[in-house]
Amino acid sequence: MTTHRLAFSKVDTAKFISHLDLMRTFQRAFLRAGLAIKHTEGFNPHAFVSIPLPLSVGYSSACEVLECQLLGEVDLDTVPERLNAVLPEGILVHRCYEAQRPVKELCFVNYIVTLEYESGAPFGVDTDIQELLGRESLVVRKRSKKAKSGFTEVDLIPLIARTSIEERRDVVCLDLVLRAQNPGLNPELILNAIREELPEAAPDFVTFHRRAVLDDSFQIWE
C-alpha cells in the first residue's frame, strides 16, 4: 500500500499547536476535506497519521512532513488546496506526493535560530558563538526520561554538521545544520550552551525556524 506524504509549513499562531494537537488537527482536517485516509483498527478507530520529526511548540517551520495513506482515487495535486481550505490559520500544505525515500534517509535539519537583543547585539557575539561551536567537544546536560538522575550528558559538536553566523544590528542569526535523528539535536540545547558558556551573549528572546530537511549529502529530502 502506498504511503503519502504532505509537505507543509507551520507558522504564526499555528506555531503554538503541540505535536499531538497537530495530529488531531490533521485527522479532522482530512474528514472536513472529504479525503478518506486509512484508519486504525480497534474499538476507537481513528484516522492514521504520523509526523516523523515532531516540532517543538513555539518553533516555526517551512518543511514539515506528515505521512498518511489516502484511500480511493485521489488526484494528489488537488490535495493541498482541499486541505488548506479547512486547516487552521498558519498551517499551509504545499505538496502531496507518494513516499519514495524511507524516513531513515532524513539525516539533517537546517534551522535558523534568531537571537534577539533588546539593546543591540553585544560586540563580537558572532565570533564568540562561532568559536564555541567550533570547539572539539561541547558537553551539556540534558533532561532524560531514562536516566535515574533525570539528566544525561550529550556532546553537541558531533551533532552539528554546519554553522554559519550572521550578526545584524539587534539580532544574531545562526544558520545551523543539525543531525535529525538517532540521535538528533534540538537547537534549544545549543542555546542553553550559549547561555551557560557565554553569559554576555545570552539573548532576550529567541526564535527557532526549521528551514529544510536534508539527506546525508545535504540535499533536500522528501
Next chain:
Amino acid sequence: MNRTLEHILPRVQKPARYTGGEYNAVMKDRSQVDIRVALCFPDTYEIGMSNLGIRILYGVMNEMDRVWCERVFAPWGDMEAEMRREGIPLYGLESGDSIADFDVIGFSLGYEMSYTNVLNMLDLAGLPLRSEDRDGLSPLVIAGGTCAFNPEPLAPFIDIFSLGEGEDVTVELIELCRKAKEECWTKEELLIAAAQIPGLYVPSLYEVEYKEDGTIASITPTHGAPAVVTKRIVQDLDKAYFPTKTIVPSTEIVHDRVMLEVFRGCIRGCRFCQAGYAYRPVRCKKPETLVKQGIESCQNSGYQEMTLSSLSTSDYRRLLDLCDGLQEWCDPNGVSLSLPSLRADNFSWSLMERLQHGRKSGLTFAPEAGTQRLRDVINKNVTEEDILNFCRTAFAGGWSTVKLYFMLGLPTETDEDVLGIADLADKVYRVWREVTPNRARGVKITVSTAFFVPKPHTAFQWEGQITREEYERRVKLLREHMRGRSTVYHWHEADTSVLEAVLARGDRRLADLLECVWHKGAKLDTWNEYFSYDRWVEAMEECGIDPAFYACRQRDKDEILPWSITSTGVSPRFLWRERERAYEGVITPDCRQQCTGCGADKLYPNGVCDAEC
C-alpha cells in the same frame, strides 16, 4: 500576531489557548464593523470552549451585519502574570485587540465560583470593576447564564443582566447599543431604555433597603424599570439558530466533540434542581432537524464523536428514531454517538447495546438520595427497584463499572437516609454477585456524595444548608458504613459548597465580599491550584459577612428574596407548594402525566409545554 505576545507565549503552559486562529473562528474587517463584542467565559479556554451556549451566542452575534463577536477566556495564572508584567490587556482571541475598546463585554455565568474570575477579567481588561465607575457608553458590561437568575452578588459590577435564553434578546440589545452609539446617548439613557426590553435586568435602576435583621425590606424599581423581569425563551427550537459550522479548537478541550442539543427544559420536577425549574417549559427539536444538524456538524468539524445534550435525554419521546437516523450516517462514517443523562427508569437496553458496539464503558446514574422516603421528598421519582433492575441488566450484559451519585444534606435527611446510601450500594453489589457472567473479573461500584446547596428558583430556595460540621459528620457516618472492597466512596470537600451556598442566594451586599476576596488574590476558584478557603474566610470577616446568614438560615415564606426581581416563569407560589409537598413526602407527577400549573407555559402565547415533536 502581536510581538509582545509572541515573546511571552513560549514561556506559558498550553500557549495554543491564547492565540486564536482556530478553524472556523470568525474573522472580520475592523473597518466593516461598528459593534465589537467580547464574549467572555470566566474560566479557562478548555472549559469555556466546551460550553454550547457560548458557541450559540458567538454564532448568533457574528451572523449580525456589522457586528464582530470575539471570544475571551480567563488566562491561567502563568499567562496572567506574563500579561500583567508586559502590560498586555485582556484581548479578543480573534483580533488580538484590547477588549476595553469594545462596545459590549458579555459574561456567561454558569457557576458561582467563577464570580472572582469576572472581576479579575474586568481588571485585566483595565476597566473599573464597578458599573458606577465606568461612565462611558462603552464598553457596556452585560452578563447572562444560569447564575443570572440571582444576579444580586454581581449587581454593582454588571450594567445589564440578560435572563434566560440569549438568542433573541442579545440581538435586540446589540441593536439598542448601536442606536445609542449613533445617537450619542449617555450610558444612563441606554440603561433606562434597555430596562424596557423584556428579559433585561438593569440592577442600577433598583433601590434595595434592608431590615434590621439583615433581610430585605424592599426592592424599588426606578426610572420605569419593571418590578419583575421575566426570562426570555426561544419558542421554536427547530427554527432557532444552531451552530453547525462551529470553531474546532486546535488544542484539546474538555468536551472535544459535537454537542447536539436535543431539547431544552425537563419534564421531571426534581425539587432541588435549578436547571429543571429555570429552563422550563420543555421544547424539543424534531428528529429530522437533529439528524440534519448532527451530520452537518460532523462534516464541518471533522469530529468523530457526537453527544446528545439535554437535561434528561431518555425523556426525549422519539429517541429511537433520532438514534436510528444518526446511526445510519454515523456508523459508516466512523462517528461514535454517546448519550449521557439517562434515567434508570426508562432506559432502553437495546439502544445502549447498539450504541456501544460491544464496548462496555462505565454506567453512571444519580439516585440522589439513599431511601425511597427521601427520594420522594426531592421528587426524584426513581424507585429502588428501577435502580436494581437497571443494574441487573447491566451486570448480566457484562458491564462491571457503575457510578452512583448522591447528595448529603437534603431537607429532612436523617441518619437512616445517609445509611440508606451504603445499603443501596450493598444491594447493587449483591445484584452483581447474583447475575454476573464473570465473577473473577470483579466489579467497581463508585459512590459519590455532594454537599447539597439550596438554589434560587427551586422548591428548596427557602431552606437552610446544613452546617459544615453536620455535613462532615454525615460523611464520616457513611464512610464507616460503606462495606466491601468493590465499593469506592468519594465525597466533595465542604469548602466550595459552603461558599456556593452563600453566593447562590446572596444579595447585593456580597459585592463587597467579592471585591475584597479578589483583592486578596482570589481567582480561578474552581481550580484546586488556586482556591483558598482561608482567603474567603478572612474576607468575610473583614467585610462583616456572616456566611450562616446566607447559607444556613431558613427563610420565611414572606421574606423578600434577593432574586425576587427575576422570574423564570415558574411562580413562587408553585415552588412553595412543592416545598410543602416535599415535607409531606408527596410526589408530584411529571409534566407529561399531568400539568401541575407551574406557570412556565405562560412564557409564550398559546404555550404548550412538551409538545409532540
